[in-house]
Amino acid sequence: MKKIRKACSDLIETDVDDETIIVQLDNGQMYSVEGTARAIWRELDAGPTRDTLISALAEQFDMERAALEPDVDRFLHDARSAGIVTS
Numbered sequence: 813m814k815k816i817r818k819a820c821s822d823l824i825e826t827d828v829d830d831e832t833i834i835v836q837l838d839n840g841q842m843y844s845v846e847g848t849a850r851a852i853w854r855e856l857d858a859g860p861t862r863d864t865l866i867s868a869l870a871e872q873f874d875m876e877r878a879a880l881e882p883d884v885d886r887f888l889h890d891a892r893s894a895g896i897v898t899s
Contacts, residue, residue: 813861814899816888818853823896825853834896843896848873848880852887856897862888 822838831846832853845853848869855868866884870877891897 813863815859815861816856816865816897816899817859818856819896819898836894836896841894843894848883849887852884 822836823834824837825832825834827833830850831844832850834843834845834853835841836843851869851872852865855865858864858868860868862884866877866880869875869880869884873880888897888899892899
């Protein structure tokens with residue numbers, strides 16, 4: 813399985829209240845993540861695989877893996893398309 817990582821070379825991030833603001837330095841694009849998306853973003857610091865990411869979130873939120881999979885897949889798809897996540 814491929815590890816999922818933040819595209820760190822051109823990103824900065826900061827926490828503001830209950831959200832994380834992510835800025836791509838090369839183009840100035842800003843993203844805001846909160847709730848489940850913020851939890852996913854934080855877990856990416858460990859360089860998880862998709863399966864370990866879902867397991868960690870299932871434990872954190874006390875949810876079934878199947879309930880989290882669509883949200884995780886959607887977030888990863890969007891984040892890859894935006895260029896803020898690599899795998």
